[in-house]
Amino acid sequence: MHAVILEAFGAPETLKVRELATPEPRAGEILVRVRAAGVCHHDVLHRAGKLPGAKAGVVLGHETAGEVVALGAGVTTHRAGDRVVVYQRRFCGACRNCLRGRQDMCRAVGVPAVDTEGGYAEYVSVPAAMGIHVPDGVAWHAAALACCPVATSVRALTSVAGIRPGDTVLVTGASGGLGVHQLQLVRALGGRSIAVTSDARKTGFLKQNGADEVVVAKDGAFGAEVWRLTGKRGVDIALENVGPSMGETLRALTTGGIAVVLGNIGGEAVPVAPGLLIGRRLRVVGSGMAPVDEVRQALALIARGLVRPVISAVLPFTDAPRAHRMLEERAVEGRVILEGW
Numbered sequence: 001m002h003a004v005i006l007e008a009f010g011a012p013e014t015l016k017v018r019e020l021a022t023p024e025p026r027a028g029e030i031l032v033r034v035r036a037a038g039v040c041h042h043d044v045l046h047r048a049g050k051l052p053g054a055k056a057g058v059v060l061g062h063e064t065a066g067e068v069v070a071l072g073a074g075v076t077t078h079r080a081g082d083r084v085v086v087y088q089r090r091f092c093g094a095c096r097n098c099l100r101g102r103q104d105m106c107r108a109v110g111v112p113a114v115d116t117e118g119g120y121a122e123y124v125s126v127p128a129a130m131g132i133h134v135p136d137g138v139a140w141h142a143a144a145l146a147c148c149p150v151a152t153s154v155r156a157l158t159s160v161a162g163i164r165p166g167d168t169v170l171v172t173g174a175s176g177g178l179g180v181h182q183l184q185l186v187r188a189l190g191g192r193s194i195a196v197t198s199d200a201r202k203t204g205f206l207k208q209n210g211a212d213e214v215v216v217a218k219d220g221a222f223g224a225e226v227w228r229l230t231g232k233r234g235v236d237i238a239l240e241n242v243g244p245s246m247g248e249t250l251r252a253l254t255t256g257g258i259a260v261v262l263g264n265i266g267g268e269a270v271p272v273a274p275g276l277l278i279g280r281r282l283r284v285v286g287s288g289m290a291p292v293d294e295v296r297q298a299l300a301l302i303a304r305g306l307v308r309p310v311i312s313a314v315l316p317f318t319d320a321p322r323a324h325r326m327l328e329e330r331a332v333e334g335r336v337i338l339e340g341w
């Protein structure tokens with residue numbers, strides 16, 4: 001089969017098309033013919049050698065959609081021809097976290113493309129439980145984004161923040177892969193969104209994706225404008241997709257509000273005022289990849305047209321280096337998808 005291998009850490013050109021043996025599905029596995037794979041910032045960090053613990057010599061890609069073409073021994077949950085998205089990590093299904101539906105917190109098995117082979121390939125063989133069925137009518141390129149950007153946002157807003165109709169939600173880094181889908185979700189779930197961006201030229205794009213208000217943060221400051229837009233009440237929920245803006249984000253919350261932290265750009269520590277947390281009874285919670293059931297919810301929202309995955313380019317797999325360069329140069333609004341060879 002064709003595959004795109006990360007031959008060494010470095011520039012996008014270190015991604016090379018090579019011929020590999022097509023994997024054989026082992027007992028309990030499904031062989032998936034990959035139809036589309038999203039290119040994520042995580043892949044770009046991995047390729048550049050900036051992801052702790054990641055290896056070179058692997059196939060990248062954890063945003064994978066495709067059809068089941070063969071079954072390993074004992075698989076009863078899938079049939080050849082089923083359309084699936086591949087869950088972002090391998091999980092054991094038996095530990096305490098898996099048994100309470102938190103496959104994202106399973107420590108047992110690891111992440112495709114980091115610990116095993118990923119989706120920039122013609123085929124991938126994974127445990128059947130990782131193949132989440134895709135509803136009819138969802139295109140491959142849309143399905144590929146269900147696991148990572150869409151389901152992560154579903155989790156942050158619903159299970160973690162507990163959004164209710166009428167809530168006002170602040171979305172920082174709003175034009176990024178998480179932000180644009182969060183804006184659509186806030187609207188679908190009956191909330192009102194305030195999008196924060198550093199680039200005034202993104203205003204139209206953010207409004208098209210459901211932003212009720214757009215605040216252009218000059219020098220990183222947006223608190224005063226959010227205060228004005230909420231009649232000096234503050235927001236109920238803040239989705240912090242950036243990291244360094246955390247101090248400003250906490251000051252934008254109303255009494256009893258919740259900040260969900262999803263972004264860590266730069267990786268720096270951020271000062272937090274304990275008095276603000278106490279005085280306003282704030283909650284600050286980290287959130288990440290969704291468990292399997294929330295990926296199913298993300299697919300349902302996509303199938304109903306309530307969330308429309310934002311895709312700026314679809315390129316053949318052989319153009320993976322170009323896709324990486326587009327992400328690095330921030331030449332994209334939404335995801336770049338690899339589809340076809």
Ligand SMILES: [Zn+2]
Pocket residue numbers: 040041042062063148149
């Ligand atoms: Zn991703």
Ligand SMILES: [Zn+2]
Pocket residue numbers: 091092093094095096097098099106107108
């Ligand atoms: Zn487990």
